Amino acid sequence: MSGHDHGHGHGHAPNPAPSHAPSHAMMRVNLHIWRQKDAHDDGRMVAYPNVECSPDMSFLEMLDVLNERLQEKGEEPIAFDSDCREGVCGMCSLTVNGTPHGPRKGTTVCQLHMRSFRDGEEIFIEPWRAKAFPVQKDLVVDRGAFDRIIAAGGFVSVRTGGCPDGNAIPVPKEEADQAMDAASCIGCGACVAACPNAAAMLFVGAKVSHLRHLPQGQAEQKRRAQAMVDTMDAEGFGNCSNYFECEAVCPKEIPVKVIAELNRDYLSASLTREERKADGGGGG
Amino acid sequence: MSWVCRLYRSSLGAKYVMATTGLLLFGFLIAHLLGNLQIFAGPDAVNSYAEKLRSLGPLLWVARIGLLVIAGVHIATAMKLAKANQEARPVAYAKVTHRAVKPATKTMVLSGLVILAYVIYHLAHFTWGVIQADHAHLEEELGGGATRHDVYSMIVLGFQTWWVSASYLVALVLLALHLCHGITSVFQTFGLHHSKYACAIKMAGPAIATLIFLGYASIPAACWLGLVKLAEAQ
Ligand code: HEM
Ligand code: SF4
Ligand code: FES
Numbered sequence: 001m002s003g004h005d006h007g008h009g010h011g012h013a014p015n016p017a018p019s020h021a022p023s024h025a026m027m028r029v030n031l032h033i034w035r036q037k038d039a040h041d042d043g044r045m046v047a048y049p050n051v052e053c054s055p056d057m058s059f060l061e062m063l064d065v066l067n068e069r070l071q072e073k074g075e076e077p078i079a080f081d082s083d084c085r086e087g088v089c090g091m092c093s094l095t096v097n098g099t100p101h102g103p104r105k106g107t108t109v110c111q112l113h114m115r116s117f118r119d120g121e122e123i124f125i126e127p128w129r130a131k132a133f134p135v136q137k138d139l140v141v142d143r144g145a146f147d148r149i150i151a152a153g154g155f156v157s158v159r160t161g162g163c164p165d166g167n168a169i170p171v172p173k174e175e176a177d178q179a180m181d182a183a184s185c186i187g188c189g190a191c192v193a194a195c196p197n198a199a200a201m202l203f204v205g206a207k208v209s210h211l212r213h214l215p216q217g218q219a220e221q222k223r224r225a226q227a228m229v230d231t232m233d234a235e236g237f238g239n240c241s242n243y244f245e246c247e248a249v250c251p252k253e254i255p256v257k258v259i260a261e262l263n264r265d266y267l268s269a270s271l272t273r274e275e276r277k278a279d280g281g282g283g284g
Numbered sequence: 285m286s287w288v289c290r291l292y293r294s295s296l297g298a299k300y301v302m303a304t305t306g307l308l309l310f311g312f313l314i315a316h317l318l319g320n321l322q323i324f325a326g327p328d329a330v331n332s333y334a335e336k337l338r339s340l341g342p343l344l345w346v347a348r349i350g351l352l353v354i355a356g357v358h359i360a361t362a363m364k365l366a367k368a369n370q371e372a373r374p375v376a377y378a379k380v381t382h383r384a385v386k387p388a389t390k391t392m393v394l395s396g397l398v399i400l401a402y403v404i405y406h407l408a409h410f411t412w413g414v415i416q417a418d419h420a421h422l423e424e425e426l427g428g429g430a431t432r433h434d435v436y437s438m439i440v441l442g443f444q445t446w447w448v449s450a451s452y453l454v455a456l457v458l459l460a461l462h463l464c465h466g467i468t469s470v471f472q473t474f475g476l477h478h479s480k481y482a483c484a485i486k487m488a489g490p491a492i493a494t495l496i497f498l499g500y501a502s503i504p505a506a507c508w509l510g511l512v513k514l515a516e517a518q
Contacts, residue, residue, distance in 0.1 A: 032378070034378075043375075045378050095377060097379055097381055098377060098379035098380040098381035098382075099381045099382075099383065105383075124378055124379040126377055126378060126379070129373050129375055129376070129377055130372060130373055131371060131372050131373065131374050132372070135375075194382075196369070196373075196382075196385060196390070197369035197372055197373070198369075198372035198373040199295075199369075199372070229294060229295065229296055230294065232295070233294055233295050236371075236372060237295075237372055238295075238368060238369040238371075238372030238373070239295040239298065239299065239365050239368055239369055240295070240299065241365075241369070241389060241392070241469075242389065242465070242468075242469045242472050242473070243384065243385045243386075243389050243390075244384045245382055245383060245384045245385050247384065248382075248383035248384035249383060256472070256477075257477050257479075257482075259472065260471075260472050260475045260476065260477030261475060261477070262296075262475075263296060263299070263472065263473055263474065263475040264474070264475025264476075265475070266294075266296045267296070267300060267474065267475060270287060270290075270291045270294075270297070275287075
């Protein structure tokens with residue numbers, strides 16, 4: 001991808017270097033947050049006006065503070081996902097003001113800071129929206145569909161046993177780089193959340209691209225592309241219309257080139273792959 | 285399920301069908317444009333071209349039915365995709381801020397349906413002669429009592445009416461918008477992507493769409509502005 005001075009693939013999304021000394025002044029934001037009791041509840045947007053926070057807090061810390069206030073008042077805290085809070089695990093998943101992971105490019109929402117917002121700003125916080133990612137509670141969605149896509153083909157088959165020699169199979173640098181770039185996908189699902197069609201092509205493309213550029217992945221390349229796409233379809237994701245919104249919001253800046261590679265592999269697999277009788281073609 | 289059925293039913297298979305049928309329709313657009321541009325070569329060129337086309341008889345019908353099937357598959361698949369995409373997000377966002385979505389992409393179904401409506405109108409105008417029926421059945425005297433259908437005068441008289449020309453131009457703008465996204469998309473759909481020519485592919489849609497627009501628009505524009513006149517008036 002282009003236009004960015006920071007590379008991708010290293011997990012740590014850079015933060016804006018504060019041009020001024022850390023400010024101790026507090027700021028206030030007016031939040032509108034999706035609240036939903038459980039998977040069966042209809043849910044609704046709830047306003048939380050005048051939430052006080054420091055500009056140096058991360059977005060999730062700001063929500064932690066709000067949750068403490070809510071608990072003090074005996075209210076149910078807002079459920080949201082997070083784990084590493086340093087941009088590497090892919091758990092955090094908030095749509096902030098209509099953009100998954102919020103306004104900063106190449107940044108997970110856990111690495112977003114309140115200084116990216118204006119004092120008094122209205123901020124809408126919603127879960128990922130997709131049929132394949134059902135809301136479980138408030139801002140938490142079930143991303144099990146991604147696990148099932150990985151289980152269908154996001155692997156290479158190897159014999160277990162003694163550890164193989166690390167560099168036994170030489171991989172050209174350019175190929176290794178492409179594999180590494182694709183491998184930086186953290187499986188967060190922002191691509192699905194951003195796509196007007198809720199398509200999962202950037203995620204699946206990244207996984208297929210990661211392995212297709214390595215010799216170890218090439219033997220199963222066709223089977224993998226078919227199995228992962230067929231599972232993706234069965235999970236109820238939409239179709240790619242080449243909006244390329246996924247690429248624009250991906251915190252790891254995975255390029256849509258991986259989707260082209262997936263399209264190519266699936267076509268060649270459909271036209272040329274040898275199928276076993278019992279195979280049924282896709283799942284294998 | 286045979287592999288063909290499985291391919292068509294997959295999300296990517298439907299995209300290959302969109303791209304293939306879109307490309308075939310695009311091929312028709314080029315051929316049709318080259319035929320039409322003969323208007324600038326005068327009445328004889330256009331009228332004998334039209335006569336030759338009509339004399340193809342059964343072959344013409346093969347081409348017509350082929351086009352109809354291709355367009356039908358393109359539209360039916362577009363509708364299938366649009367429905368599946370709508371169902372993939374049952375609950376809408378309260379607020380949406382896009383970074384990359386372009387108007388041409390967002391309006392593919394709309395521009396496509398306008399093209400469809402336009403094609404029907406265009407057929408009613410020049411093929412069936414229902415619209416402006418008084419221009420539709422003119423005959424050109426060839427001497428010795430022989431005559432042939434005067435397509436040239438039909439076109440020129442038709443486009444001298446401002447609202448006819450204007451409606452063609454509006455439809456052509458939407459066709460160009462459809463092709464802007466469509467042509468660039470075909471490469472991505474078939475997996476043709478490389479940093480070496482990524483920029484060229486990105487430009488191909490808008491550039492080719494502009495050429496198609498200018499080519500087609502030149503005909504109603506020239507008739508409307510009086511640059512192309514009736515044979516007697518020349
Ligand atoms: C002269 C007529 C037409 C031409 C040349 C044409 C061409 C194309 C091309 C080249 C594509 C790109 C396929 C891809 O994504 O790779 C496309 C997509 C599309 N076309 Fe057409 N088309 C025509 C008429 C129509 C009509 C009448 C409709 C009516 C609904 C339509 C609806 C669509 C839609 C919705 C897409 C986008 C599909 C998607 O990306 O999900 N088109 N068209
Ligand atoms: S491709 Fe990007 S947006 Fe999609 S799951 Fe991977 S890291 Fe997240
Ligand atoms: S919490 Fe791990 S990436 Fe955001």
